[in-house]
Amino acid sequence: MSAPITKEQDIRIMVSVLFDKHGKIALSPKEVAQILGVSEALLEKDRSENIGIPFTRVNGKERGKPLYNITAIAKTLIGNEVKIFN
Known part of the structure; x- marks a missing residue:
């Protein structure tokens, strides 16, 4: 049995x-919403409330386009996994 x-x-x-699917290290809110099966509005709400997946803004400007690093997406999804044991 493997570990x-x-x-x-x-x-x-x-x-x-x-x-492999997207060919880049940072994704737009639209792409992330599609991956997660949620609305862009929910991602915007999470950003405004400082919750959810960490993000960055283009050029670090307050009004810059938000981008989500694929590592942050993966860490958040894996970290929020609910384990089910039988």
Whole structure:
């Protein structure tokens, strides 16, 4: 029996899948909303409340376009996983 996959391995796998699919390291709110199956409005609400997936803004300006690093997306999704045990 092989060892269970660690969170770090899970994150690396997810980052690889996201990069292979999108070909870039940062995604727009529209792309992230599609991946997560949520609305862009929910992501905007999370940004305004400083919750959810960490993001950056183009040029670091307050009104710059928000971008989500694929590693931050993967870490958030893996970190929020609910484990089910039988």
